[in-house]
Amino acid sequence: MERLRLAGVASISLVAVEDGDEANTESDGVVGHILFSPVTIEGETSSVPALGLAPLAVVPERQRGGVGSALVESGLAQCRKGGVEVVVVLGHSGYYPRFGFRPAHLSNLTCEYDSPAEAFMAIELQPRVRAADARLVRYHRAFAEL
Numbered sequence: 001m002e003r004l005r006l007a008g009v010a011s012i013s014l015v016a017v018e019d020g021d022e023a024n025t026e027s028d029g030v031v032g033h034i035l036f037s038p039v040t041i042e043g044e045t046s047s048v049p050a051l052g053l054a055p056l057a058v059v060p061e062r063q064r065g066g067v068g069s070a071l072v073e074s075g076l077a078q079c080r081k082g083g084v085e086v087v088v089v090l091g092h093s094g095y096y097p098r099f100g101f102r103p104a105h106l107s108n109l110t111c112e113y114d115s116p117a118e119a120f121m122a123i124e125l126q127p128r129v130r131a132a133d134a135r136l137v138r139y140h141r142a143f144a145e146l
């Protein structure tokens, strides 16, 4: 993540902050984080505004409390507002479909990384007629160094 930040390619970065007691601001803290950074979709004649969701993390003590969902939903809302057309994610196939992600091959997208087919998912945020040819998604090179 630091490499992406240093490379200046972090596009949308959100944190979830827990409100503490008003009298005790020291109990405020970051309990979750999500990052969306640019990916390249090869084979398109014009460039498609597309982001990759990674990483998403919630501190163990606050997992299963809706923090992760709130981060994904706020992030996708910002993506929509910003004109992003496609968001891809390489992650748990039991988690992301609830937000509208579908297996990316249904959008003719394949991942540059070797991964189980069901783990690479995509959500198309703007209606647009798409080419039927398979297109390869490339993450920023900083990911290859993780």
Ligand SMILES: CC(C)(COP(=O)(O)OP(=O)(O)OC[C@H]1O[C@@H](n2cnc3c(N)ncnc32)[C@H](O)[C@@H]1OP(=O)(O)O)[C@@H](O)C(=O)NCCC(=O)NCCS
Pocket: 056, 057, 058, 059, 062, 063, 064, 065, 066, 067, 068, 069, 070, 090, 091, 092, 094, 095
């Ligand atoms: C995955 C993660 C971000 C989810 O955040 P969260 O705040 O716990 O999630 P929410 O409270 O919004 O949602 C809870 C739901 O997610 C499901 N869930 C949590 N982790 C999951 C996982 N690894 N695989 C599938 N489902 C998962 C829970 O079963 C629960 O489902 P339910 O609503 O049907 O009961 C969080 O558990 C986490 O940080 N895990 C460790 C890091 C990680 O795995 N990151 C994701 C990489 S793809």
